[in-house]
Amino acid sequence: AQSVTQLGSHVSVSEGALVLLRCNYSSSVPPYLFWYVQYPNQGLQLLLKYTSAATLVKGINGFEAEFKKSETSFHLTKPSAHMSDAAEYFCAVSEGNNDMRFGAGTRLTVKP
Amino acid sequence: GAVVSQHPSWVICKSGTSVKIECRSLDFQATTMFWYRQFPKQSLMLMATSNEGSKATYEQGVEKDKFLINHASLTLSTLTVTSAHPEDSSFYICSAHDLARGGFEQFFGPGTRLTVL
Numbered sequence: 001a002q003s004v005t006q007l008g009s010h011v012s013v014s015e016g017a018l019v020l021l022r023c024n025y026s027s028s029v030p031p032y033l034f035w036y037v038q039y040p041n042q043g044l045q046l047l048l049k050y051t052s053a054a055t056l057v058k059g060i061n062g063f064e065a066e067f068k069k070s071e072t073s074f075h076l077t078k079p080s081a082h083m084s085d086a087a088e089y090f091c092a093v094s095e096g097n098n099d100m101r102f103g104a105g106t107r108l109t110v111k112p
Numbered sequence: 113g114a115v116v117s118q119h120p121s122w123v124i125c126k127s128g129t130s131v132k133i134e135c136r137s138l139d140f141q142a143t144t145m146f147w148y149r150q151f152p153k154q155s156l157m158l159m160a161t162s163n164e165g166s167k168a169t170y171e172q173g174v175e176k177d178k179f180l181i182n183h184a185s186l187t188l189s190t191l192t193v194t195s196a197h198p199e200d201s202s203f204y205i206c207s208a209h210d211l212a213r214g215g216f217e218q219f220f221g222p223g224t225r226l227t228v229l
Binding site: 032034036041042043044045046049051090094096097098099100101102103104105107 | 116118144146153154155156158161203205207209216217218219220221222223225
């Protein structure tokens, strides 16, 4: 079965600094990969998704992620952090069925 | 497009009572809906997958007699927590798959905070 590991339960950056949230996956077939953001007491909002097209995926709010098969990674980046980016971020993997598995989440803190 | 709503957004109930949570796809038909539970500072754990017109498929360890799921139409799924206890207090999130869009993306509702006293 597929699984996701998010390295770092908490990441803290200064406003304007690079954001890097790490995600490694395990899948027996070519995966579909997702990054979601969750604000307190809210549901999940899709940031971006990889579905076997371009390996560099651009999402909303200036985020992007690169699928690297050799490293089984799908790290999320943003060149310049904003205060509004502070939230919980979840990486998820699907093997092309209805089964989606989430990572443990990474809490991003942005310092002024 | 692809909006999912949940009702109520929060509910407080006494131990032993039952609580129903609704999940609706507002602008698309969802043949499959998913129910997740999220404890504080933890990830989402899939509880069950429901398909319109058929019985839900529960994940291992989830009591199907305690968490009743009904997916009676292509736009509505309900989760009923029966005889709720304080340990059932959690954030419940539903999601739906839009058949017309294809792919495997799930669209998430805003969640329901359940507190059992």
